[in-house]
Amino acid sequence: MYIPEKMKMTDVTTMQQFIEEFSFGIIVSNTDKNKLNATHLPFTLNKEDGEFGSLTCHFARVNPHWRQLNEQELLVIFNGPHSFISSKWYAKQPNVPTWNYAAVHCQVKAEVLPDAETDVAMQKTLTMFEPSLLNKTEHSFQHYQAKLMKAIVFVKLTITGIEGKLKLGQHRNNADQQSVTNALASESTYDAMHLLSYMNKIQCGLGSNDT
Numbered sequence: 001m002y003i004p005e006k007m008k009m010t011d012v013t014t015m016q017q018f019i020e021e022f023s024f025g026i027i028v029s030n031t032d033k034n035k036l037n038a039t040h041l042p043f044t045l046n047k048e049d050g051e052f053g054s055l056t057c058h059f060a061r062v063n064p065h066w067r068q069l070n071e072q073e074l075l076v077i078f079n080g081p082h083s084f085i086s087s088k089w090y091a092k093q094p095n096v097p098t099w100n101y102a103a104v105h106c107q108v109k110a111e112v113l114p115d116a117e118t119d120v121a122m123q124k125t126l127t128m129f130e131p132s133l134l135n136k137t138e139h140s141f142q143h144y145q146a147k148l149m150k151a152i153v154f155v156k157l158t159i160t161g162i163e164g165k166l167k168l169g170q171h172r173n174n175a176d177q178q179s180v181t182n183a184l185a186s187e188s189t190y191d192a193m194h195l196l197s198y199m200n201k202i203q204c205g206l207g208s209n210d211t
Helices: 010-023 064-068 116-129 130-136 139-149 174-186 192-202
Strands: 024-030 035-040 045-048 054-061 073-085 097-110 150-169
Touching: 010 073, 010 097, 010 139, 010 150, 024 064, 024 150, 024 192, 035 054, 045 064, 064 174, 073 192, 097 192, 116 130, 116 150, 116 192, 174 192
Parallel strands: none
Antiparallel strands: 024 035, 024 073, 045 054, 054 150, 073 097, 097 150
């Protein structure tokens, strides 16, 4: 991923927090026919596992993608808020339109988990996404869950490299930044509101350029 110096996420902790907040990602790999394959999945992160941490996800067993991973180097992409930025929104003119976004890319190596470890992986997944199901002890639900577990495969992905990008207009001067912020606030689309909320949340970390 091309990342200008002013747009880099500079520490692993920040990128790990980003993954936890925007945990629905895309895993991309080469197939045995040298074609690219991608699957959209939710991921859980173990921050303490190795230098950068490790990811866990689960595939539908009928999805052939998990059979093609085979310890090869893979890419997992996590996307944060994003939105179109109109050229009309800048204080300084003339200007061109662009797109503001945030993203983290992880280089990973995959390991299909044995059946003996899938229960622990499922517990971590439920803890993150729907912890109320952890307390369901009814026999009918337990039977239902056990049946569904046979239809999925868990994969551990050791992160071997990680990089993050914040393209949020932080390289712009203060007048342009404020003008774009005001324009996003006046938009009613989900993308614009989500991006503005995220920009406000990390405002202190962006810095500004007065030139």
